[in-house]
Amino acid sequence: MKNLRELPKFRDGLSYLYIEHGRVEQRHQSIAWYGEEGEVAVPCAALGVVFLGPGTSVTHAAIKVLAENGCSVCWVGEDNLRFYASGTGETRHTRNLIRQVEAWADPQRHMKVVETMYRMRFAHPLPENLTLQQIRGMEGVRVRDAYAQESKMTHVPWSGRNYKRGAWKDADPINRALSAGSSCLYGICHAGIMSSGYSPALGFIHTGKQLSFVYDIADLYKTQLLVPIAFHVVSESEDGVERRVRASLRQASKRVKLLARIVEDLGRLLGVEPDEDAFADDGAKPGRLWDPDADVSGGVAYGRDGTGEGAEGLAR
Numbered sequence: 657m658k659n660l661r662e663l664p665k666f667r668d669g670l671s672y673l674y675i676e677h678g679r680v681e682q683r684h685q686s687i688a689w690y691g692e693e694g695e696v697a698v699p700c701a702a703l704g705v706v707f708l709g710p711g712t713s714v715t716h717a718a719i720k721v722l723a724e725n726g727c728s729v730c731w732v733g734e735d736n737l738r739f740y741a742s743g744t745g746e747t748r749h750t751r752n753l754i755r756q757v758e759a760w761a762d763p764q765r766h767m768k769v770v771e772t773m774y775r776m777r778f779a780h781p782l783p784e785n786l787t788l789q790q791i792r793g794m795e796g797v798r799v800r801d802a803y804a805q806e807s808k809m810t811h812v813p814w815s816g817r818n819y820k821r822g823a824w825k826d827a828d829p830i831n832r833a834l835s836a837g838s839s840c841l842y843g844i845c846h847a848g849i850m851s852s853g854y855s856p857a858l859g860f861i862h863t864g865k866q867l868s869f870v871y872d873i874a875d876l877y878k879t880q881l882l883v884p885i886a887f888h889v890v891s892e893s894e895d896g897v898e899r900r901v902r903a904s905l906r907q908a909s910k911r912v913k914l915l916a917r918i919v920e921d922l923g924r925l926l927g928v929e930p931d932e933d934a935f936a937d938d939g940a941k942p943g944r945l946w947d948p949d950a951d952v953s954g955g956v957a958y959g960r961d962g963t964g965e966g967a968e969g970l971a972r
Contacts, residue, residue, distance in 0.1 A: 672844055672909075673698065674902055676709030676734070682717035686725070701725040704915055705847035707732045707840075728847035732839065739839070739867070742846060752853035755926050756869075760858045769860045769925055776876055776921065802879040810891035829894040833886040836898035837905050838874070841882055844909060845873040848918035854926075876921060881908060 678691030680698075689696045700706070700721060705728040708714060714729075722729055731740040759765040767788070774791045775782050778798065782791065807814035812830050819827035819835055827835070849856050849869060859868025861875070885908055889901045909915070923929065 672705045672707060672840060672847070672906060673703060674707040674709060674732075674840070675712060677711035678713075680706075680708070680712065680714040680718045682715060682721050685721065687718045687721055700727045703727045704851070705730060705843050707843055710734050726851060728850055730843050730846065732843070739842065739846075742850070749853060752922075752926070752928050753855055755928050756854050756858055759926055760860065766860060772925055773861055773872060773876065776925075777879070799879060802883055806883055806887040810887040812887050812890050829890045829897050830886060833890050833897040833901045834882065837882045837886050837901045838878070840902050840905050841874045841878065842867065842870050844914060845918060846870045848915060849873065849922065852919055852922050854922060873918065873922070877914065877917070881905070881912065881914070 675689055675691070678689055680687055680689055683697060686700050687698045689698055706722065708729065708731050710733065719729065728742060730742045732738060733740065759769055771788065771791065774795055777795060782794070803814055814830060817831065817834070819831040824832065846856055846867065854869065856870045857866045857868060859872045862868040862871040882905065885904045886901055889897055889904055
């Protein structure tokens with residue numbers, strides 16, 4: 657098992673790689689992709705997330721290498737439009753998850769996070785005396801204006817967000833581009849959340865789904881990053897918009913350092929300062945034992961004589 661301290665941090669890595677119709681195998685200390693064009697080496701240690709599309713096979717050894725290098729893996733549908741499953745992130749500690757749960761469960765702190773999320777979407781500060789309903793109303797206007805402005809600038813017709821999963825080809829090119837790009841953006845945010853040790857299910861604005869927090873975080877960047885890219889891609893050509901928007905979003909993510917922004921914004925939202933993972937050098941190291949009055953080391957069975965001494969227990 658690698659020491660996670662030796663790996664590039666998620667925030668410093670590349671964004672994502674989408675692959676389909678081929679196989680992934682271990683290649684030395686990394687992986688390689690074998691498709692119609694032959695073998696392609698993949699630097700997984702510097703990669704944030706790999707999307708495995710239809711027709712993909714992957715070996716046990718390749719998944720092991722990806723996990724050891726802190727690269728998230730997501731199994732998705734064609735053109736990255738459906739999310740089926742994902743692997744674990746690289747973080748071993750639960751500090752950030754506990755902080756998220758505490759904020760989620762406390763009504764006052766929950767509301768504070770919601771308001772902060774909304775305010776982060778605006779380019780200018782909002783008055784402090786606004787209610788949540790007023791902020792939501794301003795957010796709706798902002799989003800509508802963003803779509804209308806990009807439509808006017810690119811001359812791409814816009815009649816609203818409208819598509820059906822079961823009739824994908826019936827949607828117009830701009831809606832297909834937005835959907836394909838959104839899936840990639842969700843994947844990047846999901847990888848950032850998992851790699852930072854948070855839960856993708858405990859959303860603050862969105863709720864009720866296993867990816868609610870993913871939708872919360874993705875909305876921070878959608879109008880300023882994805883919407884302009886989608887309209888620009890469609891304005892150039894209506895052919896292959898799904899593939900082209902993925903490539904453009906990948907380039908833009910690197911340019912604006914999106915991975916670093918996700919990690920920083922997560923910490924800002926939940927009041928978590930950057931810290932080393934106490935279990936990075938040994939993922940199998942036992943954690944602490946819960947106790948209302950004392951800090952108890954894991955893996956130790958204490959005696960009942962009140963001396964605090966006891967025999968070594970089994971590692972959990």
